[in-house]
Amino acid sequence: MSTEFESLVSFADWSNKLDELLRGARAALEADDESRLAVAQRLTAFVSHSFPASPEIRKLDDLARDAARALAEDVASDAVERLSGRAALLEILAGELAAVRSRASSIAPAEEIASVARRLAGIAEDAKALARFRAANPLDPLGVRTRIERISRSLKDLHASWKRFDPSGLEPVTDSPGTVHPEEARDQP
Numbered sequence: 669m670s671t672e673f674e675s676l677v678s679f680a681d682w683s684n685k686l687d688e689l690l691r692g693a694r695a696a697l698e699a700d701d702e703s704r705l706a707v708a709q710r711l712t713a714f715v716s717h718s719f720p721a722s723p724e725i726r727k728l729d730d731l732a733r734d735a736a737r738a739l740a741e742d743v744a745s746d747a748v749e750r751l752s753g754r755a756a757l758l759e760i761l762a763g764e765l766a767a768v769r770s771r772a773s774s775i776a777p778a779e780e781i782a783s784v785a786r787r788l789a790g791i792a793e794d795a796k797a798l799a800r801f802r803a804a805n806p807l808d809p810l811g812v813r814t815r816i817e818r819i820s821r822s823l824k825d826l827h828a829s830w831k832r833f834d835p836s837g838l839e840p841v842t843d844s845p846g847t848v849h850p851e852e853a854r855d856q857p
Contacts, residue, residue: 673717711736
């Protein structure tokens with residue numbers, strides 16, 4: 669799958685791309701919720717695709733992560749903000765899943781990895797559906813809560829499945845609700 673980040677190689681390339689995304693984030697502040705969320709997703713994708721895991725790139729990742737979070741906070745309530753942190757985790761897990769697939773023969777049968785990939789895609793769709801539901805039903809906190817609980821259960825199940833495949837034993841570290849910093853995992857091949 670081709671992304672806007674594939675051609676980025678040097679620190680200058682990544683820095684210029686982040687500058688472009690931050691300009692887009694500033695412009696999106698004047699736009700509708702969907703536009704802000706789209707820019708936040710691009711910033712999250714920047715974090716998950718950036719390479720190599722050098723201190724300079726990590727600083728760019730921090731800036732992108734902060735901008736994505738600011739946009740998400742501008743759009744959503746506390747519950748949806750926590751969900752956007754989970755979306756960032758899903759992006760990270762999707763990247764890690766690609767690494768697992770490359771060594772799948774020694775870790776797990778391909779059908780188990782495909783099952784995790786399908787579940788991951790389903791959770792991402794549920795998160796998008798929740799955002800649409802919340803936008804269409806702003807006065808239905810019970811409906812939002814029910815959907816968040818279902819997504820949370822799915823994430824816990826996915827996490828349990830993921831741990832079987834990950835020989836490193838590393839897990840993302842969180843500092844505040846909804847903010848994921850998988851710094852330790854980025855240093856691993």
